[in-house]
Amino acid sequence: MNIGLPNIAPVNPTPLHARLAHSDNVSKQKMASYANIHRHTSPSQLQPGDRVLVKQRKKNTLTTPFHPRPYTIIQKKGSMITAQRGDQHLITRNSSHFKQVQPGPLPEDEDEEDAPPSVAPPYTPSSGPPQYLPSPGRRLSTTQPAAATPSPVRATPSTAEMSGIASRPARQRHAPTHLKDYDLT
Structure with missing residues (x-):
């Protein structure tokens, strides 16, 4: 309200840079609160001493989102957490x-990075033959001559049948009929 009396200017006016810094801080706080509201942020409930799992990079489809071994939080500063x-x-x-x-x-x-590589136990005759068996109808070596007649269906049960696990059906293999006139030996 102007009443016609002269105004006395303040002796120490606020410098321009201080006013600009204040208005800059106010506008930055407004922007931060707007962003926090629209991003639905909330303060972290984690405290030092809590046990936590840490996100890990996805290496393949079997990788879990979090590393299975827990960490313990030792320090918290804002949203920065040291575990x-x-x-x-x-x-x-x-x-x-x-x-x-x-x-x-x-x-x-132990962690998989820290663990020593696993070693298979040595083979002993009392433990039986190793369990590396070929699938039915397949030969181990190619030095044997090919038979002109089809091989009979396996007479011995497979290891899967002996252990009670149902195995997949195997295709019966025969020599082609258009080659029955030729000697394949």
């Missing part, structure tokens, strides 16, 4: 990469 597995492996990720697991005993098996 540790055992005493050696330390990772820092965004809170969206973690999933909290229910408390329970820690698994004692």
Whole structure:
């Protein structure tokens, strides 16, 4: 309201750069709150000491979304979480990469990267023959002469039949009929 009296200017006016910095901060806060509302963000409920699973890169169709061995959160700063597995492996990720697991005993098996390669037990005569058997109707070596007559249907049961597991039906193989006049030996 102008009453005709002269105004006294303030002795220390706010510098231009300070006013611009303030208005810049206000507008950045408005943009951040708008983005958070439209992205449906919420603060993370994870706290230091919680056990979590970490997202892993998909290598093939059998890869699980989260690594099966749990980590323990040791530090949290905003959405940045630092977690540790055992005493050696330390990772820092965004809170969206973690999933909290229910408390329970820690698994004692080794990680696949840390585990030594598995070795098959040595063959001993008392353990029986090795179980690497060819499928019915197939030969192991190609040095045997081919038979002119079809091989009989297998007389001995396969290992799958002996163990009680149903096997797939095998096609009976015969020599072609147009070659029956020729000697194939």
